Each structure stands twice: as structure tokens, then as C-alpha cells.
Amino acid sequence: MHKIEDYNTLPILNIANYLNLFINTSNKTTCFLHKEKNPSLSFNTALNYWHCFGCGAGGTVIDLVIKYKGYSFIQACQWLDKNFAKFNNNDIQNKNRNIENKFNTSIEKKIYTNTNKKIYKWIINNLKLSDEAFKYLNKQRKLKTNIIEQLKIADIKQTDTFFKKAIERWGIKKLVNAGLIKIDRDNDRKKLRFIWRDNVIIFPFYDEQEEIVYLQARRISNLQPKYINLYNVQPQLYNLNILNRLKAGDRLCICEGVIDAITLYQYNYNSIGVPGVFNFNKNWIEKFIKYQIYIVPDNDIAGINFADGMNKLFMENGKLITLIKLPISRKDANDYFAHFSN
Template sequence: MKKDTEKLNNIPIAKVANLLDIDISSKKVVKCFKGHGEKTPSLSFQLNKNFFNCFSCQISGGPINLVKEFYNCSFIEACSWLENRFFNSTNTISNNFESPKYQSKILEEDFFEADSEVYEWLIQNTTLSQETIAYFKSRGITEKTLNDFKIKDIQNPYFILNEAKNRWGLDRVIKCGLWKYKNYKYMPVWWHHVILFPFFDIQDRITYIQGRFLNHEYRWMNLSGVKSTIFNARIFNNLKFSDNVVITEGLTDTLSLYQRGINAIGIMGASNFKIEYVDILKNYEILVAPDNDPAGEMFYKKIEKLFEVHKSIRKVVIPSQFNDVNDALKGKSSE
């Protein structure tokens, strides 16, 4: 059935945001549901234009795209979600409709794919600057830990990303998220001094790279159109069933716990916790260490919901004067 996209995109975006529990009633700019970690709110809604935009992760659009980005689902699924909630026969939410976030299989046609060969070439051809080492030292992270995780940085990303384009071709670097098409031109996804966090799978292949800008109003910058995976998935090679695993909301939190010999993985926000992760994790004792903010509470609640038919999970409660695990472990108060 062909979706009436014009009709769906004319639904007041404020009503859609309300159903998604995005509170825009009193603020012009709120924290983005993508969970990319910035402390400054970056998600804005232009109600007169029925439009949303995040100036950090650069997602934008109308009601359809808001649902699509929120649930990491396909265009068709987002349209179905809106139709069931706004245009069914009783004009109420259908109790029989299964939201995309709880489906065991999400269609992939609207997303690009990871390209381990390109990502590994990039990490092999970048270094770790003293400025980045100093930044992590201020967060309590040692140079040894950075080397263990093969964390690198690029002071001027354009040159090496242009080299990647010349080596692998424009089509391939777009499909793996290192380049994007915006404002009628092609451009690299990173344009400022950026730290690179490679995500390794259990086969020790890189399946994602998260960017984090240094000294810039934007902080976390995702690959374009590629879904993030589990940060530090390599620990599963050395775990026994029933071992403790801590799920954190931040990459630096994961590094902090790793330094203390604690099994930890990182997920970049609630919307990036995939249903298939439950099958990977259900045989371990799961603890969730969210940030001390509303987004962190949502992070915990969504994971708890996905595990509820399998097992109970536990929440790591961080003292209120700290923002997150990293702050607590190094004793830095948010006050």
C-alpha cells in the first residue's frame, strides 16, 4: 500500500514528539534522543514549519523522519507507525500495533553498511596526538588504554578523508558513512579536529567509528547513515556465562571501567540499543550505568523493557553530584 506521505508529514510535529515522549512544551532546544552525549541541548523544533533539526548529529525533517530517526526504523515502518496512531478507524492508538523499537528485525534498506576494510585503513593511517592524550588524561584515561582500544585522532580530517575518497571511490566512502551529500555538494563527515573511537566486533574487525570533536561547539559526530554497534564487543571472547557486564551510555565511561578491570560495553544512547543485543547479553548478569540526566533514565528504562521477558537487570546508581560513571570514578562533581 502506497503511503500518503504528504498527509503524514502534515501531522503536527508537536503531537508526534509528545507520543515519542520528547518534551518540547517549554523549551525551544532540547537534548537529542540520539544520545550522542553532548551536555548542551541541540535538538530544535520549528512548529510553524512542522520541522525538527539537530545541529549536532545533523538529522532533520518532518514527522515521518522524526519517527524514523527516533526508532532507527525504515521509512515504511515510520509511515505505518504514524498511520496507526493518527488515522486508524477509532482515531486512537492501536493496541495491536507493535512499535518498530520492539520488532526483532528492522528493515535495512534506508541505511548504509559498515565497511571494515575502509575503517581499518583509516585507523591504520592515523595517529594519536599529544593534545588528545592530554584531553583523556584530564578525564582519568591513560595512554595505555587509548592504545589498547586503538583510539586515534585527526587534526585536519579533510586531507585523509579525501585520500580515502581517491583510494576507495566516492560511492564507497559515502556508503560507509565517511562522506555525505549535503547542501548540494559532497563533503567529509568530519571537518574539525576529531578523536576516532573504533568499534571492534568479536572477530576483531572494525564495524563502526565514532567521532568526537575537540574544542568545538559540536561534540559527538556520527558516521553518516551507518548504525553504531557495541563499543568493546571484544570482551565477549573472554567472558563466561553469568559474568557481570556493565552497559554504559558513553565511550569514556567504558574506558574508565576497563581500566579498573570491569567488563563494560558502550551503547551510544537508548535509540542505538538493538533488540538483537538481548540475545547476546541475556546469559550474563547485566548492570546498566546510565548518565545522571533524563536521557540516562530513558536509556535505562528502554533496556529494562527489552529484557523484561528474559531476566531482571540492575541499575548502577551514580551519586547525584556526578554526571556519569567517568565523573564519579575520577571524583569530579557536576556542581
């Protein structure tokens, strides 16, 4: 038998392919744990994890085998051990890569590779922050008024009305390309729907050129998922423009989410946020090599996976990082600082 960590370092796409999961070119597939028409189960090859944005399931290679085959932990390890050499073979190819299935259309390829900065800027310029959204950010999450205003956080209450205005200004095709309209398929028919359908707070993401390159929404209600990313557009890093004021050797915190990054920022810690555990692109590593990196994960399983994955990525690039462990009673950085601000 191999060690547990050996099983979890097996290429996760190789395991998924062997389990006959039909993976598209964006490393996504329909989740086998619930019914759905569009793929919401995503594989992160950099961190070697899987996650379903529909039902929230996810985890390591072993977790995938347990969930898919209904095995116990020991049975899953035995199954992986039996086929270890085969699974570790990098020549295994995804037999579905060349299949033009319903998830691999020219439209989706275009959506995935394009963002529209002008649309994102227009959205932020045409929104304000309601009293309800401000109360949530200021009273519940303890974010300061000047920080909220500085970062141009806004919200949408009447989403249908706003999107009608957006369609009149930009047209459906551009909104689709910007990831603001999702294409659902019902048999051979296409249906268009807006990704934001209830009251959401909008966080603009700025790049190093101070341009808005991404938007993430956060529901004020308790509906799931709490955070809504743009559809088929590569997520970006939050607060990346902070790099403009840093010099080599400065400290930089990397958090799991937007609100944690804002919280650290308002307490004078240089910080950026990753919009979801599985959304860190290994090609971004070069941006951070010259800084002292501090990883600030949440106190949950996803946080452990995030910390392990980030440590692995930086170690592969010869960079040592520091892991910040929060008290077990605090679930994340925002919860930690909010607790002591009361």
C-alpha cells in the same frame, strides 16, 4: 484518565503519524523545532522515545505532544486520553512509507545496510594520536596511557588533507557507503561533505571477530554535537569483543557512551558502550541474556530514559538487570572515577 505511564507506552510512531510528521523508512523526519534540509529527528521504537540529533530535543510520547502542539503537560495528557484507543491501534500505518521522497533514495538504502571494514581499518592504521588529543583523554578524562594505546584511539587534525588521501585510496562511492561522506540536497542538486570537519578523536568499534565495524568521533572543542556517528550506518556497540573472554554468569556493565565504557574497562569492569541513548537495537538482547547485566546510566534525563528503556527490553525477554545509581554529584561513570583518581 489513564496513568502517565500508559500514555508513554503508546506506540510513538502512531502518535507521530497522527501529528502528520513525514517519517522515512529509517524512522527519521525533519525536526519541527528548527529549520533543516536533512532529517535529524529519530524515533526509537524499541525504547519508545524520540530524539533530534540537530537541536538535542527529545523525550517521551507526552514530550512529543507538548513540543509539537504547544500544550501544557495536562493538556497533552488530555489529548492523548481522548484518542487513547485510536493511538493504541497497531493497524495505524505510516501513510508516508511508500512515498519516494527526497530522503528515501536507493543510495541512502545502500548506505544504511553496508559498512566497509577495510576502510575503517585503513583509517585507524593511518592515524596517530596527537598531543592535544592525548592530553584530553589522559588529563581531563583520566584514561590511562596503556588503555588508550590498547584500544587504538586516534585523532584527525587536518580533516581536509586526510579525506583527500582517503578519496585517492578508496574513491567517493565507497566512502559514501561507509558513512564518511554525507549527501546534502539543495533543491535538486546534491552536495557531498565529509562528516568530520574539525579536530576529532576517533574511537574504533570491534565486533566479536575482532574486526573494526564502526567508528565514532568526539570533538575536542566545545562545538555541538560533541559525538559524531557515521552517516546512515547502523551504530554498533563499543567494546563488544570483550564478550570473547566472558563466560555465562559473568558480570557485564552496559553504559551510555564510549568513554564511560572505557573508564569501567580500565578499572577491570567488563563493559560495553551504547553510542547514544537511542541506538540500542533490541535484536542485540540475545547476546547478553547469559550474563549478569548492570546498567550504568548518566545522571540526567537521557540517562533515566536509557535505564527505563533497557530495563523494559530485558524484562520483555525474561531477564532481570541491576541498575547502578551514581552519586547525584557525579554526572556519569567517567566523572565518578575521575573524581576519585585525583
